[in-house]
Amino acid sequence: MTAVFERLLAQAMDQWAELHSRPWVRVSTGLMGSAAGANDTLSALRHDIEQSGVKATISEVGTTGLCYAEPLVDVFVPGGPRVLYSNVAVDQVHEIVTRHVQGSVPVKELAFATVDADVVGIPRREDLPMMRNQVRIALRNAGEIDPISIHQYIARGGFAGLDKALDSMEPKEVVQEVRDSGLRGRGGAAFSTGTKWSFLSGNPSDTKYILCNCEEGDPGAFNDKTILETDPFTLIEGCIIAGYATGASNGIVFIRHGHDAPIDRTRAAIKACYANGVLGSCVMGTDFSFEMEVSLVGESYVAGEETALMEAIEGKRSMPRFRPPFPAAYGVWGKPSNINNIKTLSYVPEIIRRGAAWFTSIGTEKSAGTAIACLSGDIRYAGLVEVPFGLTMRQIVEEMGGGDPNGKALKFLQTGGPLGGLLPADDLDMVLDFDAMVAAGAMFGSGGLIVCNETRSVVDLTRTLVAFDQMESCGKCFPCRLGTSHLLELLDRFCDGQARENDLELMARVGVNMRVGSLCGHGQLGYNPVESAFKYFGDEFRAQMSGHGPIPIAPFVGPIVTRRGAQIEGDTPTSVVKADFVVKLEPAVANGVSHQNEEVS
Ligand SMILES: Cc1cc2nc3c(=O)[nH]c(=O)nc-3n(C[C@H](O)[C@H](O)[C@H](O)COP(=O)(O)O)c2cc1C
Numbered sequence: 257m258t259a260v261f262e263r264l265l266a267q268a269m270d271q272w273a274e275l276h277s278r279p280w281v282r283v284s285t286g287l288m289g290s291a292a293g294a295n296d297t298l299s300a301l302r303h304d305i306e307q308s309g310v311k312a313t314i315s316e317v318g319t320t321g322l323c324y325a326e327p328l329v330d331v332f333v334p335g336g337p338r339v340l341y342s343n344v345a346v347d348q349v350h351e352i353v354t355r356h357v358q359g360s361v362p363v364k365e366l367a368f369a370t371v372d373a374d375v376v377g378i379p380r381r382e383d384l385p386m387m388r389n390q391v392r393i394a395l396r397n398a399g400e401i402d403p404i405s406i407h408q409y410i411a412r413g414g415f416a417g418l419d420k421a422l423d424s425m426e427p428k429e430v431v432q433e434v435r436d437s438g439l440r441g442r443g444g445a446a447f448s449t450g451t452k453w454s455f456l457s458g459n460p461s462d463t464k465y466i467l468c469n470c471e472e473g474d475p476g477a478f479n480d481k482t483i484l485e486t487d488p489f490t491l492i493e494g495c496i497i498a499g500y501a502t503g504a505s506n507g508i509v510f511i512r513h514g515h516d517a518p519i520d521r522t523r524a525a526i527k528a529c530y531a532n533g534v535l536g537s538c539v540m541g542t543d544f545s546f547e548m549e550v551s552l553v554g555e556s557y558v559a560g561e562e563t564a565l566m567e568a569i570e571g572k573r574s575m576p577r578f579r580p581p582f583p584a585a586y587g588v589w590g591k592p593s594n595i596n597n598i599k600t601l602s603y604v605p606e607i608i609r610r611g612a613a614w615f616t617s618i619g620t621e622k623s624a625g626t627a628i629a630c631l632s633g634d635i636r637y638a639g640l641v642e643v644p645f646g647l648t649m650r651q652i653v654e655e656m657g658g659g660d661p662n663g664k665a666l667k668f669l670q671t672g673g674p675l676g677g678l679l680p681a682d683d684l685d686m687v688l689d690f691d692a693m694v695a696a697g698a699m700f701g702s703g704g705l706i707v708c709n710e711t712r713s714v715v716d717l718t719r720t721l722v723a724f725d726q727m728e729s730c731g732k733c734f735p736c737r738l739g740t741s742h743l744l745e746l747l748d749r750f751c752d753g754q755a756r757e758n759d760l761e762l763m764a765r766v767g768v769n770m771r772v773g774s775l776c777g778h779g780q781l782g783y784n785p786v787e788s789a790f791k792y793f794g795d796e797f798r799a800q801m802s803g804h805g806p807i808p809i810a811p812f813v814g815p816i817v818t819r820r821g822a823q824i825e826g827d828t829p830t831s832v833v834k835a836d837f838v839v840k841l842e843p844a845v846a847n848g849v850s851h852q853n854e855e856v857s
C-alpha cells in the first residue's frame with residue numbers, strides 16, 4: 257500500500273465513524289430528484305432540523321436509481337435502523353424530523369424501505385421489486401455517499417484499485433487484467449476495453465489522452481450522467497488507472513453543457529483529488545503523474561461519436577473525422593488518445609481491486625459483468641437498474657419494472673437509442689447479452705429501454721426516432737444527410753396514410769445506401785430503427801399504405817416528443833392525431849446545417 261493511500265484510508269475511516277456517531281440524513285438531489293421537487297424537500301429538512309436543535313449531518317446524494325420514488329429521503333440515527341422515505345413532500349418533512357431524526361423512531365406510515373435492517377411492517381430495500389435482481393458495481397455508491405466527499409468514497413473501498421495498480425502492478429499487467437476481465441465498452445459498440453487500451457499503450461508518445469465520453473444525447477439514456485452526479489470518483493479512479501496502464505498524461509471528462517449536477521460534482525471531485533495527492537504530479541507519491549479536467553460541449557448527439565468529440569474538445573464543429581488515422585495514433589490535438597464511455601471506466605476500479613476472475617464470474621460468457629438499463633415509457637417503476645448480463649428482458653421489464661402502470665399489455669421495447677431497434681413482446685424471454693441483442697436487431701447501445709404498451713404505434717415511434725436522427729445528422733456526408741431526410745419524408749407518408757406501394761422498398765434502398773456510404777455510425781446505423789420495426793411489425797406499415805387513412809395512435813408518453821400542436825382525442829388506439837410534423841421541414845439548426853427535404857419518388 258502506498259504511504260499516501262494509507263494516510264487517506266485512516267482519515268476516511270475516522271470520518272466514516274464520526275459520520276455514524278450522529279443522525280445522518282441523505283437526500284437525493286440528482287437530475288431525477290430535482291425534477292421531482294427534492295430541492296424544496298431538502299430546504300424544508302434543513303430548516304426543520306435546525307429548528308429542532310439536533311446535531312445532524314445533511315448530505316446531498318445522487319439518485320439511487322429508484323426514480324419513481326423521488327424525492328427520496330434516507331434517515332440514519334445511531335442505534336436505529338436506516339430508513340428510506342419515498343416521494344417526500346414538503347409537508348411530510350416535519351413529521352419525519354420530529355419523530356425520526358429527533359425522536360429516533362421511524363415513521364412507519366411514511367416509510368418506504370429499510371437498509372440492512374429488519375423492521376416489522378417496512379420492506380427491506382433489497383426486497384423491493386426493482387432492487388431484487390440488481391448487482392451493483394458501477395452504481396455501488398449511488399445514494400450511499402456524498403458525491404464530492406473523497407473520504408466517504410475511500411471509506412467504501414474507493415482508490416484501493418488505483419493504489420493496488422500503482423503499488424504492485426506494471427502498466428502492462430493492468431492492461432492484461434482489464435482484457436482478462438472481458439470488459440466491453442458500454443458506449444454502444446461493445447469493443448474490448450483491454451484491447452483498446454493496448455493500442456494506446458503501444459504508442460511511445462509522451463503526451464497521450466484518456467477521454468471520458470459523457471455526451472449521452474440518446475433519448476431514453478441517463479446512466480452516464482447519473483454516475484457522474486452520484487459518484488464521480490469511480491469514473492475519476494477508472495480514468496487514472498487507464499492513464500497509468502496506457503502511459504497517458506491527461507484525462508478529459510467530456511460532458512454536454514447544461515447538466516449542472518454532473519458537471520459541478522465532477523469538477524468538485526477532481527479538485528478534491530488534486531488536494532489529496534490523487535491527481536497531479538506524483539499520484540499517491542509515486543513517479544506517475546496525471547492531470548484531469550472537465551470539458552463542455554454544445555448540444556449535438558453526433559458529438560458523442562469519438563472523433564466528433566475530439567473536434568468539439570478542440571473548439572471546432574463536432575463533425576466526425578475520416579479514419580484512419582485512428583485515435584490511438586492521432587487523437588485530440590493530434591496526440592494519441594483513448595476514448596471510453598463513462599460506464600466502461602467506472603467498472604475499472606472494482607475490476608482491479610477484486611480481479612478479472614471476479615468480474616467474469618458475473619454475466620454471460622461473452623458479456624461479462626453488469627449492464628445499467630434506463631427504464632422509461634409505459635412502466636410502473638421507472639429508473640435505473642444495474643443487472644448482471646444473462647437476465648431475461650421479462651425479468652427486467654415485468655418483474656423489476658413492474659410492467660405497465662395501468663395493466664395494459666406490453667407491445668414492444670425500444671432499445672439502444674435512436675440508432676437501435678425494437679424487441680417485440682413475444683421476445684421478452686431473450687437474455688440480456690450484447691451479441692444476442694444485435695442478432696435480434698435490437699442492440700443494447702447505451703442502455704435506454706423504452707417500454708411501449710399495446711396502445712403505441714410502431715410507425716409513429718419509428719418516425720420519431722428517424723426525425724431525431726435527421727435533425728442530429730451533422731451533414732458532413734450526403735448518404736446520411738439526405739438519407740435521413742428521405743427516410744423521414746417516407747415515414748411521414750406512412751403516418752399520414754399516404755404511403756405508396758413501393759415506399760417500403762424505397763426505404764430499404766435508402767437504408768442500404770446510408771449503411772454502406774456514411775462516414776460514421778450515425779448514418780451507418782440510422783436505418784436500424786426502420787429495419788427492425790419493419791421486421792417485427794411490417795403489417796402496421798402495410799396498413800398505412802395509401803387509402804387506409806391517417807395513423808390511429810395514442811399519445812406517446814416517453815422521453816422523446818417531437819410532435820407539435822398534435823390534436824389528440826382520448827388515449828385509446830382509436831384516437832387520431834392530426835399532427836403537425838414540424839421536424840420534417842426544420843433546418844438542423846443545432847448543427848448549422850440546412851437539410852434539403854427533396855421529394856422522394
Ligand atoms: C452518433 C454517435 C453518437 C455516440 N454517442 C456516444 C455517447 O454519447 N457516449 C458514448 O460513450 N459513446 C457514444 N458513441 C460511441 C463512441 O463513438 C465510442 O465508440 C465510445 O465512446 C467508446 O467507448 P467504449 O469503448 O467505452 O464504449 C456514439 C457513436 C455515434 C456513432
Ligand code: SF4
Nearest residue numbers: 731732733736776779
Ligand atoms: S454519417 Fe451523418 S453524422 Fe456521421 S459524418 Fe456523415 S453526416 Fe455526419
